[in-house]
Amino acid sequence: MSILNVKGLSEHFLKLEIYKKILIVITVIISVPFGIFALLYGQIFISGISFFINAHYTGKFIKYNAFEQLKDFLPIVILAVFASAIMYILDSFGLNHLPDIFRILIGIFAGLIVYLGLAFLFKMDSLTDLRNLIFKK
Numbered sequence: 001m002s003i004l005n006v007k008g009l010s011e012h013f014l015k016l017e018i019y020k021k022i023l024i025v026i027t028v029i030i031s032v033p034f035g036i037f038a039l040l041y042g043q044i045f046i047s048g049i050s051f052f053i054n055a056h057y058t059g060k061f062i063k064y065n066a067f068e069q070l071k072d073f074l075p076i077v078i079l080a081v082f083a084s085a086i087m088y089i090l091d092s093f094g095l096n097h098l099p100d101i102f103r104i105l106i107g108i109f110a111g112l113i114v115y116l117g118l119a120f121l122f123k124m125d126s127l128t129d130l131r132n133l134i135f136k137k
Helices: 002-006 010-034 036-062 066-094 100-121 125-135
Strands: none
Touching (some): 066 100
């Protein structure tokens, strides 16, 4: 969305933000009677819709459509989902007897190991970018 501001199209930015806020309000109004999980699912729904709205309009100006963007970040999402699944399984079946702080710390460490290990194994560009950010190369 910053691209719209950079290109001097702040009026488009404002319109898109207003549309998205209206969608959020409608989703909250609809989902509140159904409880917290409905609100969470509504938030996931709004995030997906917001991505496509943002990607559609910004894609017009930089020639980088929503599906190209999805293709670029889908491997990162897949790794994150896999690492999250490992953390969930580990927590549900191996750590549920430990105090919460240890469960959190072990889960974070296990998730990092799985995510970074798979990123290294598949030679993902995002790992190289992270390494360059950390070591300022």
